[in-house]
Amino acid sequence: MKFIVQRQQLISSVQDVMKAISPRTAIPILTGMKIEAKADGIILTGSDSDISIESFIPAEEDGMINVEQIEEGSIVLQSRYFPDIVRKLPEKTVTIQTDENLNVTIQSGKAKFNLNGQDASEYPQLPRVQTDDSFEISSDLLKNLIRQTGFAVSTMETRPILTGVNIKIENETLSFTATDSHRLAARSIPLEGTRLDSSNIVVPGKSLNELSKILDDKGEKIEISVTNNQVLFRTKHLHFLSRLLDGNYPETSRLIPDQSQTVLHIKTKDLINTIDRASLLAKEERNNVVKLTTKENQLLQITSNSPDVGQAAEEVSIQSIEGEDLKISFSAKYMLDALKVIGNEDVRIEFTGAMRPFILKPVDDDSILQLILPVRTY
Amino acid sequence: MKFIVQRQQLISSVQDVMKAISPRTAIPILTGMKIEAKADGIILTGSDSDISIESFIPAEEDGMINVEQIEEGSIVLQSRYFPDIVRKLPEKTVTIQTDENLNVTIQSGKAKFNLNGQDASEYPQLPRVQTDDSFEISSDLLKNLIRQTGFAVSTMETRPILTGVNIKIENETLSFTATDSHRLAARSIPLEGTRLDSSNIVVPGKSLNELSKILDDKGEKIEISVTNNQVLFRTKHLHFLSRLLDGNYPETSRLIPDQSQTVLHIKTKDLINTIDRASLLAKEERNNVVKLTTKENQLLQITSNSPDVGQAAEEVSIQSIEGEDLKISFSAKYMLDALKVIGNEDVRIEFTGAMRPFILKPVDDDSILQLILPVRTY
Incomplete structure (x- = not known):
C-alpha cells in the first residue's frame, strides 16, 4: 500500500474515526485504525463494536487532488500514536507506505516515522446495512434533535433501554424521545416524502452523542437507514454505524x-x-x-x-x-x-x-x- | 459589618485570594475567606498556612468609588460557595452585611443569599513581616524569572530543599536557580540601587507558581521583603506571603x-x-x-x-x-x-x-x- 495525502484532509478524517476507537476493548485489534487505499481514495475505519465509523477521502473532488500515487492495499495502525503524528507533521502532504513485513512508513518533509502495523485481514468485517428503510434529514436538524433530547437518557444500567433515545416515524412525523424516569425530553418534526412510513428504534445515547460531535453544522444531507439491530447514518464521505438497543421502549405518551x-x-x-x-x-x-x-x-x-x-x-x-x-x-x-x-x-x-x-x-x-x-x- | 462594593472589583479580589485557600487543611477555619471592612476599604484574606494572600479593595481610588456605606467589622465566609455567588450575581454592585449571630446577607438586585459565617477573631493572625531587607522588581520581570526556572524544581519530597527555587542577591545581581538533580534552570538579572546587598533564600516552587498566576503583566512594581522564615511580595493592593524552605540550597555552580x-x-x-x-x-x-x-x-x-x-x-x-x-x-x-x-x-x-x-x-x-x-x- 502507498499513497500521498493532503495532511489537513487526513487530520480531519482521523479525528472523526477516532471517536469510535476505545483504548479499552475486548478485541485488541479494535484499538487500531484500519487504513485502506483504493483506486478512488482512502478509507479509514474505527470501531468499538458498538459504534463503527468509516471516513472516505476521495482521491479527487471538485477538481482538487486529495490523494496521489495510490498503490492499493490496507493495514491496521495503532491509534495511540497515529493521530498525534499526523497532527504534528511538518509539511502539507503525508506519504504513507507499507512493506511486506507490515512495517508502515509515514513521511512528511524530513520527518520520518516507522510504525509496526497489523494485518488488515484480521480486522473484523463491519456489518453491511442493506435496506430500503431509509429517510433523509439535514445534519443541523439532526444535531438539534439530539441536543434537545439526548441529555435526558438514563445513565444507570438498571433499565438498559432507557440509556437510549427512542426514534420513531409515524404519520409522516419523526420524533425523538428520551427519559430517565425522572424527566422526559421529546421533539418531533414533520417528515415528508419518505419511503419509510413507520419505524420504532432505540439508539444508545452515547452513539448519538458521538455522532453529534462529528456532524457539521452546514445542513449537509444525512441518510438514515434502519435494519433489525443496526442504524446507519450516512453522509457523502462518512458512514456512522451504531447497534440498536434490544427491547421495547416504554409508552411515554400517557405520562x-x-x-x-x-x-x-x-x-x-x-x-x-x-x-x-x-x-x-x-x-x-x-x-x-x-x-x-x-x-x-x-x-x-x-x-x-x-x-x-x-x-x-x-x-x-x-x-x-x-x-x-x-x-x-x-x-x-x-x-x-x-x-x-x-x-x-x-x-x-x-x-x-x-x-x-x-x-x-x-x-x-x-x-x-x-x-x-x-x-x-x- | 456592612458595605456595598463594585462586583467586578470583588470578583477579581476573591479570585486572587482563592489561590491561597485549600479545601483540605488541618485548620478548619482556613477553608474560609476572611472579609474585613475598614473605613478606607475592604480586605480579603485567604491562607493555607504555607501561602497567605491579602487583597485590598480601596474605598476610593483615582476618583472612582469602589466601596460605599462601610460599617466596620469582619467575618469569615465559607469559600466553597462565595466565589460562585459573587460571579453569578445579577447587578453591578453587591451589598454584604452581617448580624450579631454571624449571619451574612449577600444581596444584588433581587437576588439574596443568607450564609452562615464564622467569627473572624478565630481566624489565625498572619505573621507581620517587619524588615528593611527589601528590594523592588517589576511584575512582568518577576513572572519571567519564575517561568524560566520554576518548572525545574523537584516534585519529589526526598530532598525537600529541591522543591524550592533558590533566590539569591549577591554583587547587585538577583538570581533564580532550580534543579531536580537531573536538570537545572537559572536566570540572573542586574539589581541596582537596592538596600539589600546579600540574601539567599529558598521559596517553595508551588508558592511562586501561585504568585505568578495572580501577578499582572503590566509591569507593576513589586516589593519583596525577606525575613528568617517568610518572604512577602507586595504590590499596591496585594500582599502575598510565603513560608521559606529550611536548610541550605546546594552549591550548583560547580555542576x-x-x-x-x-x-x-x-x-x-x-x-x-x-x-x-x-x-x-x-x-x-x-x-x-x-x-x-x-x-x-x-x-x-x-x-x-x-x-x-x-x-x-x-x-x-x-x-x-x-x-x-x-x-x-x-x-x-x-x-x-x-x-x-x-x-x-x-x-x-x-x-x-x-x-x-x-x-x-x-x-x-x-x-x-x-x-x-x-x-x-x-
Missing part, C-alpha cells in the same frame, strides 16, 4: 398530563439565571432542589435552603400567569437542562399541582416538550 | 561545565518541533528519550526508538557547529522544557561529551542557563 392547573409564561433566560443562582448553595447534592412559589404582582419566588450553608431567595417577573397559586420543588439541574434546550425567548410551563409532573414548551410551539417530576420536600 | 567539546547554534523553534515529533512514540515513558547525532552538511539527526511501537527520525539544519562530532541521548521532556523558555530565536548548546551535562543558552546572552544531564542508552 404527559393533558390538563393543567397553573400556566406560566416567562422569559427563558431570566428563569435560567435565577434558578442557576438559587441552586449554587446546594451544588454538592446530586439533584440540587429549589422551590418555586407564585407571588402577587406577576412574580415568582425561587428559593433554596441548605441547612449547613444558608439560604438563597430571588424574585423574578413573569409575563403571565393563569390558574391557581402554586408551591413546587424540583431538581434545579433537570430544570436548567430543560430550559437550555427550549430554544425560544419565552417558555410556557404547565403545572398540574405540586405532586404531579409538569411540562415546559416554547411559547406557541408544541414540537418540543420537556417533562419534569417534582421532588417531595415535606 | 556547570566551564569548557565544551561541541557547540551548536540552531533555530530554537526548529529544534522544538523536531524533538516534539520524535518524542511522540515514547510518550508513555516518564522521561521519553531521544537521541541527537551530528551529521555532515550542518545537519543534526534526532531519533527515537520504542521497540513495541516503531522508530522516528528527522534531520534538522543547524546554523553552525564547532568542535567534535557527537551522539547523545536525553529526555525529550527536559529538552523541550528548557528550549521553551530560552526566549530567543537562536539557541546555543554546549556539549562536553555524551556522558556529561550539557547547557543551553540564548545566543549572545548569558543571563539564562539551562543544564540537562544526558541519559545512558547502552
